[in-house]
Amino acid sequence: MIEIGNRIETPEGVFYELEYGGEGNIYKNEDAFLNRPDEVCYIPEYAAEDREDWRVPESSDGCFTHNSLLALCKGNEEVCQDLFYSLEWTYPTTLLEEWDSNGYFDEIEGWYDSND
Numbered sequence: 001m002i003e004i005g006n007r008i009e010t011p012e013g014v015f016y017e018l019e020y021g022g023e024g025n026i027y028k029n030e031d032a033f034l035n036r037p038d039e040v041c042y043i044p045e046y047a048a049e050d051r052e053d054w055r056v057p058e059s060s061d062g063c064f065t066h067n068s069l070l071a072l073c074k075g076n077e078e079v080c081q082d083l084f085y086s087l088e089w090t091y092p093t094t095l096l097e098e099w100d101s102n103g104y105f106d107e108i109e110g111w112y113d114s115n116d
Helices: 030-035 066-072 077-086 092-101
Strands: 006-010 013-017 025-029 040-043 055-057
Touching: 006 025, 025 030, 030 040, 030 066, 040 066, 066 077, 066 092, 077 092
Parallel strands: none
Antiparallel strands: 006 013, 013 055, 025 040
């Protein structure tokens, strides 16, 4: 199981401590992704750019759950799985935009049908 970084409970709330994951500092938890869809499973490096301790509060916009990633993937579970396992340090939307420009979605039925 992929587990990079730490989930820390404090009196001030839950924080996620990012660690180096090969490309940058991230939080990534495969168990949360696979088994707890509403728990934070990924945080990109830039979510902690203003923090010296690499800790990001759970309420941050930079915290992603399986369900929030699935929403970005238009409910397509296969794309969501690919996205989670491909994320190394960037925001998920950045990687999705890169994939789009490289034709990743061209063969996925219905991807371009919605008004997103």
